[in-house]
Amino acid sequence: MPTMQTVQTMIRSHPATTGVDRAQLARVVDLLLACSAACTVCADACLAEEHVEDMRTCIRTDLDCADVCTAAARVLSRQTAYDADVTRAVLQACVVVCRACADECASHGDVHEHCKVCAQACQDCLQACEDLLAAIG
Amino acid sequence: MPTMQTVQTMIRSHPATTGVDRAQLARVVDLLLACSAACTVCADACLAEEHVEDMRTCIRTDLDCADVCTAAARVLSRQTAYDADVTRAVLQACVVVCRACADECASHGDVHEHCKVCAQACQDCLQACEDLLAAIG
Amino acid sequence: MPTMQTVQTMIRSHPATTGVDRAQLARVVDLLLACSAACTVCADACLAEEHVEDMRTCIRTDLDCADVCTAAARVLSRQTAYDADVTRAVLQACVVVCRACADECASHGDVHEHCKVCAQACQDCLQACEDLLAAIG
Amino acid sequence: MPTMQTVQTMIRSHPATTGVDRAQLARVVDLLLACSAACTVCADACLAEEHVEDMRTCIRTDLDCADVCTAAARVLSRQTAYDADVTRAVLQACVVVCRACADECASHGDVHEHCKVCAQACQDCLQACEDLLAAIG
Numbered sequence A, B, C, D: 001m002p003t004m005q006t007v008q009t010m011i012r013s014h015p016a017t018t019g020v021d022r023a024q025l026a027r028v029v030d031l032l033l034a035c036s037a038a039c040t041v042c043a044d045a046c047l048a049e050e051h052v053e054d055m056r057t058c059i060r061t062d063l064d065c066a067d068v069c070t071a072a073a074r075v076l077s078r079q080t081a082y083d084a085d086v087t088r089a090v091l092q093a094c095v096v097v098c099r100a101c102a103d104e105c106a107s108h109g110d111v112h113e114h115c116k117v118c119a120q121a122c123q124d125c126l127q128a129c130e131d132l133l134a135a136i137g
Helices: A003-012 A022-048 A056-077 A084-106 A114-136 B003-012 B022-048 B056-077 B084-106 B115-136 C003-012 C022-048 C056-077 C084-106 C115-135 D003-012 D024-047 D056-077 D084-106 D115-136
Strands: none
Touching: A003 A056, A003 B003, A003 B022, A022 A056, A022 A084, A022 A114, A022 B003, A022 B022, A022 B056, A022 D056, A056 A114, A056 B022, A056 C056, A056 C084, A056 D024, A084 B022, A084 C056, A084 C084, A084 C115, A084 D115, A114 B003, A114 C084, B003 B022, B003 C003, B003 D115, B022 B056, B022 B084, B022 B115, B022 C115, B022 D084, B056 B084, B056 C056, B056 D056, B056 D084, B084 D056, B084 D084, C003 C022, C003 C056, C003 D003, C003 D024, C003 D115, C022 C056, C022 C084, C022 C115, C022 D003, C022 D024, C022 D056, C056 C084, C056 C115, C056 D024, C056 D056, C084 C115, C115 D003, C115 D084, D003 D056, D003 D084, D024 D056, D024 D084, D024 D115, D056 D084, D056 D115, D084 D115
């Protein structure tokens, strides 16, 4: 099964309940994983570009975004002993890092296809995090 | 975009070439991410089960498998300065850890749906890693 | 060399400058790594305890704290294209997660030595993150 | 407490026993964390170098080594339901990746201090992994 279906099926099969909508949770986790994967590839693709000296900020921001979204995907995947404060803190960090990465990648999006796709993945992830933040209050 | 399409699009847009088939690479990365996510949720779901004292080995193996597959997904996502020895070493570690986790989860698969789905995710990932190992020689 | 000296030497040898004091940065990174390692061991030690059914919240919070601090140590280790907003967002997430984990572990600290040591590691890390937040303004 | 003492104290306080010497285990975990941290800083320091176009392989190998050693430090930190096959597979992957990174960093060690220190951290980690592999048989 591709990642999204695996995540949905797994999160639905969990014995605990958190009050957070499971379909929304699964969607956020999948978009965090997609964003993290996009940023990991984008950093590496930027590194292979001819003018790598112009890609320093993009590479660094990609790496940060990959690290934060990987951690967030793990935290959000857990439904045992749910802690709204922890969830909120992690989502807020994602919003800031995804916005920085979306902006930086978008600024190279007309030159590099990987930056354009990565900017979209960051934007989708950021939106999903903000929606979940609004839902949990 | 869901994770699988994001990974495929990103890996295809990379400027470097490694000699490894990109569709196969993207498939392995997606299955590594799916396996890692499944194991993270499974560990947490096992922790919430009534008889958590019977789930110790499953939780521990899930956590190991999540960590190794997360690292492997990152390494495999990189196509710059490709090193076949590193790729092979990482895939071989995944094969061993995914097999341990698939076996352990399968042994609880008739009782816990999350273990059944997780065992399948580990099995799919293990197969994809073995196929890629065969392809790169 | 042990981790702390390695981190200090590496951060000092970086060609870029961020305006953040390097000794303080190295100290935060080392305490993030120590906290992350303590939480990883504590989760696993709790899992081996006779009354694991009483350790569910501790295990879950340990795993969250390990993930967030691992990501934060990586982000803080980077000095190229420094972004104060990203640094701040990551430190703020650490403060919340370390506090949750310090409180939870401290509540088992009289029974389990690993929880007592882990609570202290979380507390030290939290304090270092707050000090750095104050320093960067 | 700095990372090394935290790791030693935590690993000693674990209720389970694996047959692996705890002092040696703690030493390996600390060197894996040191290596991972060194590689994360080295990748970022290489990125800031004037001739970043010559550092592509070093950056990529650093990132791989950081990811594999981070995962390995987590797996090795666990003593519950110890699995020698998993431990061995993870250590073997570390040996290969640390050797690749030690070699690559050493080739820039006379020009960049961070590469020299990182090469040593990889070498120390590789040696500790090989020693543990020999000890567990």
